[in-house]
Amino acid sequence: MLPGTVGLMQATEALKLILGKGRSLIGRLILFDALKMNFKNLKLEKDPNCELCGIKPTITELIDYEAFCNVPMPGAGQNDDFDEEEYSIEPAELAEVLNSGRDVVLVDVREQSEWDICYIEKAQLMPLSEFEEHIPSLNPDDEIYLYCYKGMRSMKALRQLEDEGFTKLRNLTGGIDRWAEEIDSDMPRY
Amino acid sequence: MALTNEEINRYTRHLTLPEIGMEGQLKFKESKILLIGAGGLGSPLGMYLGAAGIGKLGIVDFDVVDNSNLQRQIAHSVADIGRPKVESIKETILAGNPNVEVEIYNVRLTRDNILALFEQYDVIVDGSDNFETRYLVNDAAYFTKKPLVYGSIFRFEGQITVFHPNHEGPCYRCLYSNPPPANLVPS
Known part of the structure; x- marks a missing residue:
């Protein structure tokens, strides 16, 4: 069920962007809890220190995303000598x-x-x-x-x-x- | 660009809404939206945006349909099991509205192919299911100055927002500057 609800909210936002009407979700995050059937509407601020879109960006071109996302938790034992x-x-x-x-x-x-x-x-x-x-x-x-x-x-x-x-x-x-x-x-x- | 008589008839419910009308429906017809993923989020996205009369829908996915997808990925059917998802969803969209141009990309998005792809579209919609793709899509949308409609789900909770940092507001990295540790990511 949930993907349908979320996907259709995205579809609605996409159409509004094309149309240029209404109030878009730019700067707002909807948190939807299907079990409680509850919507929260959070205000989102731009982070001035954001590495991509902040004042002094450090990411100025596409990076290696596999490496970026595969950093294990410190001390998780990826580098110890335990022989699995x-x-x-x-x-x-x-x-x-x-x-x-x-x-x-x-x-x-x-x-x-x-x-x-x-x-x-x-x-x-x-x-x-x-x-x-x-x-x-x-x-x-x-x-x-x-x-x-x-x-x-x-x-x-x-x-x-x-x-x-x-x-x-x-x-x-x-x-x-x-x-x-x-x-x-x-x-x-x- | 104009609507055909068939299209005028098809989109009557839009045309009679003053907020959309002929002007808005023509905007839909002239627009190009790129969907990242043809799964749980991509299914309703593709089917409804197609039915609504978006001129061109691009859909990226390199997965094939599996029996365990059918519980939520409603663009696919039993007969599609084993077929590329992009082919299956394209047929479903066109069966509902043959006026839409559906361009499919049966590839994995990478930093080498993503920018050229984004350049061809007006709006990017992220229906992906992993952090690598989310960061890649976020960064590429920023570099190509495209608005990004973000959605994600985990268990019973969903998150939806629009990122357009070139215009106003934050990007995905403003919210989540780093991915969770790889060994804590639920599979």
Whole structure:
């Protein structure tokens, strides 16, 4: 629904610019909350220090936008020597482990709404958003396998466990999405 | 430029509004609007601006239609799955109003192709879904002095404004001088 509402407000503004009539949204920001069905109308000021349109611009031609937008959060561990590869496991390998009947722990760190769509049999739900609360329920002696949707969030959870002294950890490469693609074709994909 | 009899009949509801009238409808017909994206925002934008009688609509998108798009990207249908979105939306617009010229660009916008593209249009409308494109579009609109109609959505919230810093008011960078850290951007 929301894209329709926002897209049509944009279409209305585009027509008004062409027409040169009415009051345009220049200098105003509409914040629309569809759940509350509430509109806020904020006044926007030009920033005199803006790097593009300010008094002393530093951006005077188009830049490398990929580099500009791919700056990680400071201390997010992009440059440390943690070897993620070492902790990764392919879907086929994980399927073998689960089928072997070995006593292992499988942890799903996605959120409840994603769990409700699909999950891997034998998994326990421990959403990343509240992962710290779940850590005490895990045993460092167990073999622990983690997964999420694509493998990013579960790697974060894995690193939290590694910080807590856990060692027998593996992260499912490609997450449940690749699992559905390669191992369980009946699983819905989202 | 004049309206054909078919167009006069088609746009009756506009023509009888004093704020639009024949003068305004001719402005629509003479105008060129560029849409960035043929997805959730691009669908209603393309369909309504096309129906309203914009002379030329340019649409940029390099994605193909996926089943999971259909819940909100209403310009596309089941039969379009796997087709380029720009081709699908062009057909939908022309089916409603064959008077519109629809120019499609099945390419990724880059700093090498964007300025020449913007020069050909009067108004830019951003319906993109990522920060790289938003900054690129904002900067290119500023350098080509084109008004930029901005819209974005996240979960249940939408933001809409118009940037025209060459004329008055702020640009996107005045609001957000830097993108959020890459590892915090929701996919």
